Amino acid sequence: MNDKREIRYPEGMKWTRQRKNVYEVLQEATEPLSAVQIYRLVEELAEGEEYALSTVYRILAAFEERGLVSKDTWMGDGTVVYELNRGGHTHYAVCLECHKRIALPSCPFAHIRLGRETGDFTVTGHKLELYGYCRECKAEKERTEP
Amino acid sequence: MNDKREIRYPEGMKWTRQRKNVYEVLQEATEPLSAVQIYRLVEELAEGEEYALSTVYRILAAFEERGLVSKDTWMGDGTVVYELNRGGHTHYAVCLECHKRIALPSCPFAHIRLGRETGDFTVTGHKLELYGYCRECKAEKERTEP
DNA sequence: ATCAGTGCAAACGATTTGCACCTCG
DNA sequence: CGAGGTGCAAATCGTTTGCACTGAT
Numbered sequence: 001m002n003d004k005r006e007i008r009y010p011e012g013m014k015w016t017r018q019r020k021n022v023y024e025v026l027q028e029a030t031e032p033l034s035a036v037q038i039y040r041l042v043e044e045l046a047e048g049e050e051y052a053l054s055t056v057y058r059i060l061a062a063f064e065e066r067g068l069v070s071k072d073t074w075m076g077d078g079t080v081v082y083e084l085n086r087g088g089h090t091h092y093a094v095c096l097e098c099h100k101r102i103a104l105p106s107c108p109f110a111h112i113r114l115g116r117e118t119g120d121f122t123v124t125g126h127k128l129e130l131y132g133y134c135r136e137c138k139a140e141k142e143r144t145e146p
Numbered sequence: 147m148n149d150k151r152e153i154r155y156p157e158g159m160k161w162t163r164q165r166k167n168v169y170e171v172l173q174e175a176t177e178p179l180s181a182v183q184i185y186r187l188v189e190e191l192a193e194g195e196e197y198a199l200s201t202v203y204r205i206l207a208a209f210e211e212r213g214l215v216s217k218d219t220w221m222g223d224g225t226v227v228y229e230l231n232r233g234g235h236t237h238y239a240v241c242l243e244c245h246k247r248i249a250l251p252s253c254p255f256a257h258i259r260l261g262r263e264t265g266d267f268t269v270t271g272h273k274l275e276l277y278g279y280c281r282e283c284k285a286e287k288e289r290t291e292p
Numbered sequence: 293a294t295c296a297g298t299g300c301a302a303a304c305g306a307t308t309t310g311c312a313c314c315t316c317g
Numbered sequence: 318c319g320a321g322g323t324g325c326a327a328a329t330c331g332t333t334t335g336c337a338c339t340g341a342t
Contacts, residue, residue: 012296014296014297014341014342016298016341018297018298034331035332036331050299051298052298052300053331054299054300054332055297055299057333058297058298061333073221073222073223074219075219075221075273077219078219078226080224080331093267093269096270102267108255109254121278121279122278122279123278124277124279125276125277126274126275126277127273127275127277128273128274129272130267130271131270131272131273132267132268132271133267133268133270134266134268135266135267158321160320161316162321162322163315164322180306181307182305182306197323197324198325200323200324201322201323203306203307203308204308204322207308208322226306226307
């Protein structure tokens with residue numbers, strides 16, 4: 001948490017105040033964030049400093065290009081989110097009622113062979129989202145609609 | 147194909163010229179289409195007739211509300227597409243090179259139990275996209291980069 | 293000193309909305 | 318006839334871009 005060791009940032013990239021702040025926000029995030037969310041958090045972190053939203057977009061694009069962050073689109077509503085590339089990937093279960101996103105503890109595809117399904121297609125990655133109802137909302141629904 | 151029997155449209159919905167046209171375009175589509183694509187195809191179909199793009203959006207929203215069509219966001223690039231609800235669902239393999247979308251012949255989840263993974267979450271649906279390279283692009287890549 | 297990075301404001305594409313008119317049922 | 322549907326133009330949202338200035342290397 002208070003791990004303040006130097007960040008190993010990509011060669012040839014200026015490590016500006018703005019980039020440091022965006023990086024720090026991403027580092028502390030526990031889930032993927034939209035550009036605007038990141039912008040707000042950066043403003044909070046760097047109180048008083050001037051900031052442009054477009055700069056955040058450009059920083060995120062630059063980070064993505066260097067493989068520092070990955071950009072993602074949530075299938076449910078098309079929200080675009082960014083997160084630090086920590087290796088590995090996460091899938092989510094999305095509640096259709098309260099829109100909470102619950103990270104799956106593991107990837108179901110660890111246990112499945114995809115070869116036959118895809119014919120001549122060479123699979124290098126995948127995205128998966130589950131939809132349904134979380135425990136709270138299911139209980140609520142059962143109470144209101146018998 | 148030349149199946150012109152009456153459409154069974156939802157009660158309480160006015161079946162206007164515009165809605166008929168949008169419906170017909172969706173019916174003839176072999177893959178999900180964006181609102182703008184639908185708009186263009188409707189213009190083509192109903193040559194000469196006046197049309198507003200906003201009407202297409204409103205029609206699609208109305209259709210979705212009645213469960214006639216389903217709206218979807220492609221994970222790769224966030225494109226929003228619509229297709230007729232024909233029951234069942236399709237997954238796609240997306241080529242990272244040429245961006246072709248290849249429909250999978252079956253759903254990999256037919257063979258997998260999701261229960262344990264999701265704890266207290268009740269799964270009612272899911273979305274999946276595979277990423278990789280189609281045969282043509284793979285061959286091309288192997289030729290250019292040894 | 294140089295050139296990548298930045299702030300600002302304007303441009304953009306996709307989608308939505310307010311309003312007066314039109315049309316299906 | 319009347320509610321619901323439509324066309325049009327303007328508004329909105331998230332994101333991108335042109336330009337002159339600034340600051341990291």
